[in-house]
Amino acid sequence: MNDNSLTNQQTDRRGFLRATAMAVATSLAANGFAEEKTPTSSTPPGGFDLPVIPDVTWDKAPCRFCGTGCHVMVGVKDGRIVAVTGDRQAEVNKGLLCVKGYHTGLILYGNDRLKTPLLRKNGKLEPVSWDEAINVIAKRIHGAPERFAIYGSGQWTIPEGYAANKFIKGGLSNNHIDPNARLCMASAVTGYISTYGVDEPYNCYDDLDHCDVLILWGNNFAEMHPVLFSRVVDRRLRGEKVVLVDLTTRRTRTSQQADHVMIMQPQSDMAIANGIARELLVRDAWSKDFVNKHCNFRGPGQPATLMGEAISFEQYRAELDEYTPEMVSKLSGLSLKQLGVLFDLFANPKLKITSLWCMGMNQHTQGTAINNLVHGVHLLSGHWGKKGDGPQSLTGQPSACGTVREVGTLAHALPGDLRVDDARHREIAEKLWHVPAGRINPKPGYHTVLMWEKFCTSSTEPGGIDTIWVQVTNPGQSLPNTHKLFDAKAQHPEKFLIVSDVYPTATTELADLVLPSAMWVEKNGVYGNSERRTQQWNRMVDPPGEARDDAWQTIAVAHRLMELGHPGMNDGEGRFLFHQADASGSELPIWDWATYRTTNMDERLYEEYRPFTAFKHKQVAPYQELVKAHGLRWPVVQSADGTWKETRYRFIEGEDSFVEPRKGFQFYHSVTKDDKALIWFRPYVAPPEMPDAEYPYWLDTGRVLEHWHTGTMTMRVPQLRRAMPGAYVEISREDAVRLDVKTGDNVKLATRRGELVITAWVDGRASCSPGHLFVPFFDERKLINRLTLDAHCPFSKEPDYKKCAARLTKVT
Amino acid sequence: MWISSFVVTLTEDIAHREAVIEALRSIPSFTVGDLPTPSRVPVVVEVDDSQQSRFWYDWVEQLPGVVKVDVAFVSCDENDRETMSLADAAEVESAR
Numbered sequence: 058m059n060d061n062s063l064t065n066q067q068t069d070r071r072g073f074l075r076a077t078a079m080a081v082a083t084s085l086a087a088n089g090f091a092e093e094k095t096p097t098s099s100t101p102p103g104g105f106d107l108p109v110i111p112d113v114t115w116d117k118a119p120c121r122f123c124g125t126g127c128h129v130m131v132g133v134k135d136g137r138i139v140a141v142t143g144d145r146q147a148e149v150n151k152g153l154l155c156v157k158g159y160h161t162g163l164i165l166y167g168n169d170r171l172k173t174p175l176l177r178k179n180g181k182l183e184p185v186s187w188d189e190a191i192n193v194i195a196k197r198i199h200g201a202p203e204r205f206a207i208y209g210s211g212q213w214t215i216p217e218g219y220a221a222n223k224f225i226k227g228g229l230s231n232n233h234i235d236p237n238a239r240l241c242m243a244s245a246v247t248g249y250i251s252t253y254g255v256d257e258p259y260n261c262y263d264d265l266d267h268c269d270v271l272i273l274w275g276n277n278f279a280e281m282h283p284v285l286f287s288r289v290v291d292r293r294l295r296g297e298k299v300v301l302v303d304l305t306t307r308r309t310r311t312s313q314q315a316d317h318v319m320i321m322q323p324q325s326d327m328a329i330a331n332g333i334a335r336e337l338l339v340r341d342a343w344s345k346d347f348v349n350k351h352c353n354f355r356g357p358g359q360p361a362t363l364m365g366e367a368i369s370f371e372q373y374r375a376e377l378d379e380y381t382p383e384m385v386s387k388l389s390g391l392s393l394k395q396l397g398v399l400f401d402l403f404a405n406p407k408l409k410i411t412s413l414w415c416m417g418m419n420q421h422t423q424g425t426a427i428n429n430l431v432h433g434v435h436l437l438s439g440h441w442g443k444k445g446d447g448p449q450s451l452t453g454q455p456s457a458c459g460t461v462r463e464v465g466t467l468a469h470a471l472p473g474d475l476r477v478d479d480a481r482h483r484e485i486a487e488k489l490w491h492v493p494a495g496r497i498n499p500k501p502g503y504h505t506v507l508m509w510e511k512f513c514t515s516s517t518e519p520g521g522i523d524t525i526w527v528q529v530t531n532p533g534q535s536l537p538n539t540h541k542l543f544d545a546k547a548q549h550p551e552k553f554l555i556v557s558d559v560y561p562t563a564t565t566e567l568a569d570l571v572l573p574s575a576m577w578v579e580k581n582g583v584y585g586n587s588e589r590r591t592q593q594w595n596r597m598v599d600p601p602g603e604a605r606d607d608a609w610q611t612i613a614v615a616h617r618l619m620e621l622g623h624p625g626m627n628d629g630e631g632r633f634l635f636h637q638a639d640a641s642g643s644e645l646p647i648w649d650w651a652t653y654r655t656t657n658m659d660e661r662l663y664e665e666y667r668p669f670t671a672f673k674h675k676q677v678a679p680y681q682e683l684v685k686a687h688g689l690r691w692p693v694v695q696s697a698d699g700t701w702k703e704t705r706y707r708f709i710e711g712e713d714s715f716v717e718p719r720k721g722f723q724f725y726h727s728v729t730k731d732d733k734a735l736i737w738f739r740p741y742v743a744p745p746e747m748p749d750a751e752y753p754y755w756l757d758t759g760r761v762l763e764h765w766h767t768g769t770m771t772m773r774v775p776q777l778r779r780a781m782p783g784a785y786v787e788i789s790r791e792d793a794v795r796l797d798v799k800t801g802d803n804v805k806l807a808t809r810r811g812e813l814v815i816t817a818w819v820d821g822r823a824s825c826s827p828g829h830l831f832v833p834f835f836d837e838r839k840l841i842n843r844l845t846l847d848a849h850c851p852f853s854k855e856p857d858y859k860k861c862a863a864r865l866t867k868v869t
Numbered sequence: 870m871w872i873s874s875f876v877v878t879l880t881e882d883i884a885h886r887e888a889v890i891e892a893l894r895s896i897p898s899f900t901v902g903d904l905p906t907p908s909r910v911p912v913v914v915e916v917d918d919s920q921q922s923r924f925w926y927d928w929v930e931q932l933p934g935v936v937k938v939d940v941a942f943v944s945c946d947e948n949d950r951e952t953m954s955l956a957d958a959a960e961v962e963s964a965r
């Protein structure tokens with residue numbers, strides 16, 4: 058080919074891509090989120106208007122990042138990702154992506170991908186074979202299975218999490234498995250369970266298309282769930298009235314669009330919620346009919362417990378009595394006028410009010426309580442159960458719902474929202490796993506904070522943890538108080554840390570064995586997003602070097618343990634715990650990488666898991682239905698004509714097939730066994746650490762638009778890293794003047810747990826109030842979690858990353 | 870070659886809208902499409918250097934009158950693909 062023809066070809070290709078890009082954008086600009094399509098199994102992912110680019114094949118996948126669960130179409134050429142576009146038929150995002158989703162394809166190609174297993178020898182990580190790596194792990198576990206733990210993730214796919222859960226709970230009879238999602242949404246779980254008797258939102262993103270009022274409880278919606286935020290902005294641009302209330306501790310990009318920005322004092326959300334409930338009673342504006350038919354009242358009990366104790370309506374009213382507008386105003390810093398806006402909204406039965414929250418309410422030492430209270434104001438006011446009218450939590454990770462809450466990878470749980478401490482639930486799980494009765498340990502394992510505390514202290518103590526296997530997460534950067542909960546591992550050479558990951562991280566720094574993992578579309582996968590939507594994708598490209606799927610790693614170790622004679626690695630019939638047969642009934646050696654790779658183990662593991670989901674009415678769709686769809690929201694039930702129907706709203710007659718006729722609403726997993734939800738009183742409790750003379754600032758931590766969590770993936774994408782290259786401390790103009798600090802100056806930030814020299818950003822991207830500081834946690838060169846607090850909610854065990862006391866000094 | 874397309878959502882303010890469209894049209898690497906609705910503009914961005922792609926995204930986002938920028942499509946050729954490791958951090962810091 059001569060130079061001219063090459064140039065012509067490039068020009069043609071460029072013109073072609075330009076036309077394609079314009080066609081996609083024009084179509085999206087024309088439609089926005091306006092259309093409301095009903096998903097069917099027959100609409101192909103990507104729709105009928107997928108860009109046709111020579112030599113590029115397209116397939117669907119959920120975005121790798123946040124819990125929104127946008128659908129992308131991935132274009133592959135010669136074994137590499139060359140194009141990404143939003144899936145226009147996907148209800149979640151209707152073809153739009155945020156700036157992170159836009160760069161998803163590049164996360165595979167950072168130039169320091171882990172490609173071979175590495176074992177620490179004489180202090181240095183050195184390449185070893187997979188065989189040696191698997192042997193090392195199996196022997197380590199075989200020596201002390203009860204002192205082994207798995208630390209997983211809301212980024213695990215459903216089959217990966219299921220395999221790890223079955224391995225440890227159904228194989229090792231050990232429940233020491235917990236995910237990083239403990240750090241982000243455990244309070245939402247305990248909030249749902251103690252309010253409705255069962256976990257996960259009853260509603261879905263459709264509420265954003267119908268609400269008149271959107272209240273964001275400590276939730277920077279514009280940056281953290283940008284595509285969902287677009288749905289609301291789009292409605293406003295179409296001329297629809299949607300009142301946006303931003304209840305927040307700092308001004309953010311969300312505040313820029315809000316009608317009411319209410320800057321509250323940290324932790325005062327509890328007082329505000331109680332104040333709203335009191336005012337509804339004072340005004341006699343509570344929904345008597347709804348409450349009398351569908352709710353009971355609950356108080357925390359003495360001492361306070363997760364399920365509390367029944368109280369009467371009169372007791373409830375008396376408990377709320379002290380939360381006068383004046384008292385709430387004093388605690389929260391909101392004016393009486395601002396509180397009046399909230400009171401008026403909830404007292405108006407004609408409005409449809411959606412409340413959303415994420416980390417602000419969950420990463421909270423009273424996380425369960427504030428979740429209870431926000432559900433409570435909706436139930437009490439009757440703003441519950443109509444489209445656009447109800448409370449809904451969001452998740453930060455793509456499968457925090459699917460893999461953690463539904464697969465039950467929490468230390469107390471079993472798949473399908475079952476529990477290890479319930480004999481009937483254990484019996485169900487043992488039968489489905491074909492393991493002998495009594496195999497599952499009835500004692501819940503260690504939650505995240507306790508697991509790492511046990512790992513970072515002397516191993517001679519009974520109940521200690523000697524070995525942790527980390528998959529798909531980076532605790533060395535994301536655990537709170539990391540000096541105590543992670544860095545202290547360095548003082549205990551007898552401890553052994555195994556890390557499966559795709560890039561070197563703060564966690565691999567201390568690892569004794571590092572396993573290279575396949576990521577995202579390098580493997581098959583299934584995720585479950587924030588609105589109960591289960592999403593499937595296929596492997597599209599090969600992982601680099603010797604990187605392998607996490608589920609294979611788990612199965613290979615299980616098989617090696619069986620060879621070493623561990624009895625738990627056999628099922629009740631003496632077969633391998635993960636036994637699989639081919640069409641002729643012969644055993645498939647899925648522990649062998651070549652066999653695993655040519656078998657769709659995702660489908661097999663998912664279909665094995667699926668029966669668990671029937672026990673709590675969370676029926677997920679068959680795998681082959683997911684293959685055809687853009688994700689389906691459970692419970693997915695089969696109609697008489699054989700088609701599968703998803704559920705947008707649970708507990709509501711006409712929407713949820715499990716609600717009995719003429720019931721209207723039915724909380725069929727009710728705590729009180731009478732089909733009623735609970736309206737809780739929980740008192741305001743001050744935070745465990747507050748600013749004082751020595752540490753006079755509030756320190757808040759969190760995320761930024763460009764980076765996802767600890768930045769392991771997004772910091773490898775040049776465009777994202779250049780846009781937000783490093784962490785900073787956001788400081789108010791008033792404090793900056795007082796401390797003589799300018800943007801770009803180095804400052805020393807200290808808490809009772811550690812200190813950090815970091816760059817100041819006066820007013821920052823957002824804007825802190827005087828006395829408040831904010832630091833994002835994405836930057837592994839500025840480990841802010843060495844400073845954060847590991848105090849946690851007594852019920853959810855979720856730590857509070859949003860508030861501790863800090864000191865700031867200028868570095869001269 | 871890095872080709873992407875954005876949907877730029879504009880405020881209701883007519884003066885702002887016109888100013889934004891004019892600004893978008895003034896950039897040689899942008900192609901502004903027909904406006905199917907007054908509040909949303911399809912834009913194709915063609916740049917040779919992948920760094921510029923993100924630069925222009927940020928530039929559009931901060932224009933007065935722009936409510937938000939959503940991404941519709943992105944295509945990059947293998948030759949233009951730039952990769953990074955965390956070890957490159959010093960270089961990024963100095964480039965800041």
Ligand code: SF4
Nearest residue numbers: 120122123127155158
């Ligand atoms: S909003 Fe979340 S899921 Fe959607 S494209 Fe952005 S990061 Fe991905």
